[in-house]
Amino acid sequence: MIRDILKPTLIIVAVAFICVMALSQVQKLTAPEIAKRALEKQQQSLDLVLPGFDIGPARTAPVDGRDFTWWEGEKREDGEARKGYAFIVRGAGYGGDIESMVGVDEKGVILGLSIIQQAETPGLGDRCVEVAHRETLFDHIRGGIPNGDLPNEPLTPWFQNQFKGVDAGARISIARRGDWNPEMRESLLALNAVSALTGASITTEAVVRSVERGMALLVKARAAAAGKGAEAKQ
């Protein structure tokens, strides 16, 4: 009776063992490349939200029982040294958590927002990463582009673009004006507001509230780090 259970179990375990051994070899081969990509992606986000800044390594400080990570950057503008801070925030959307990278200046005004990870409803919430295109395939075929390649499109999704200039330290309002375009910038910033995604109120709220929360945590984290720094100096 024991043999009836033992033999099949051993066979399955043997098969599983062989497979896992083979897989671990593949994983060892691909691991460095995967790590490189992850780092590249992070650096890309950082450069996007703090454009033109020299960004230092990640810093951590405990806030409200958890570790908060942020990056500090410096840039010379008009002869003055400007500081910027970047941090990652997460909010609950329709399809799980939405992760964004936010860059702010010393006063807490947003310099850039980049949504890193989202799983929102296609066609509705996931328009938060939608980019407009300029050239069409027919333009391309008709020989419109001299070097033969489609121009690299560094266009930012409008939903993320509109956060620039918003004060993350104050309450951010949500307006319903449809798809944002640059003409709306002045009037919305006067209200410290952003325009919501049509049909995806939860996606919009998730991003906005997570930015507000992240900013509050950043303030506390910097205070904690400064306090520790003062202690260390003693």
Place this chain on the structure above:
Amino acid sequence: MRYWKELVKGIWSRNPQLVIGLGFCPTLAVSTSLSNALWMTLAVIFVLVGSNLIISSVRKIVPGHLRIPIFITIIASFVTVVDLLLEAYQPEVYRSLGIFIPLIVVNCIILGRAEEFAQKNGVFPSVLDGIGMGIGFGLTLAVLAAIREVLGANRLFGYPLVQGMEPAAVMIMAPGAFFTLAFMLWAMNAINARKKGK
């Protein structure tokens, strides 16, 4: 070669989606763009050929009542390899296909071919069967994806098509997928009926 039939049957006469009726989940969900369709097909062919190869090699030593968990383990291993390779060398594709890469494991086509064919046939015909089925899967996927991407996002392979045309977003979403596949199946049935009528 005498195994030509095994290679070609998967493309039309035994097309996995349109004739046998397997593999609908990835077909509908991944056919939002031609690029996704291409990469998914490559991944599925890799897993299908790999698992058919191993399973037909060991078919004589695998005890019958244990075959399902063993097949699943082998298939899952190949899927993991594809997952790691894509994450390392094609991160955009990896992000775009998302959860559907690990879901290749439960793609009925792969387990179906293992049960139906690889278990009972030699290595070479099993590999051909895998390639043929994979190509057939890919063709259906490609046609579906082309229709949906052009009508639903005004693009082909990611490149915008007609300036100023507002695409029918419903095609990119679930209803569009269901309707388009329904019409393709209808067309397939009509063509087969006409052949029989002759």
Place this chain on the structure above:
Amino acid sequence: MEIKVFVTILLSTIFINNYVLSRMLGLCPFLGVSRRLDSALGMGLAVIFVMTLTSFITFPIYKYVLVPYRVTYLTTIVFILVIAALVQLVEMVIRKVSPGLYDALGIFLPLITTNCAVLGVAVLNLSSGFAAPEASLGLLKSVTQGFGGGAGFTLALIIMAGIRERLEIADIPENLRGVPITFITAGLLALAFFGFSGMKL
């Protein structure tokens, strides 16, 4: 705030991002079992049970075993084997408790293992960010998502079964019968469910 998150997860998985009609997972059993209302209900309940239990088991395995030992590349293998074992268990239980249901579901019961929705929800729990170190109440959110996914699947299945029972006696063109007309119906249902996206929570 916390309760609202769970209500959002439930409403999202059942209506807004329904696993069958929006995410297009779980289609094989959806096509195969949706012919009669009673077997549809039985299948639905089995799937709810499997999906909830799967989330409950796979999430801790990922967060407390695979991640700390840095073998996350084994996720797919481990998850699918856990699901296979769970489905075996459910099969044995149903056979004992309700032989009638066992016969009615037939081959479709072991096929729950290859139901994209089950492995799908296990993987979605991870990609939703519930397992991240900064996330809170991950296990509860995952189980809620598993339950909601199953409930949404069941809802779609029951509605489909109700419609198909009527379609049996309808006069449908020869080449549309069977799978094509089912997909058209599914498409119309998917369109209808789209209305839920406007829900204010």
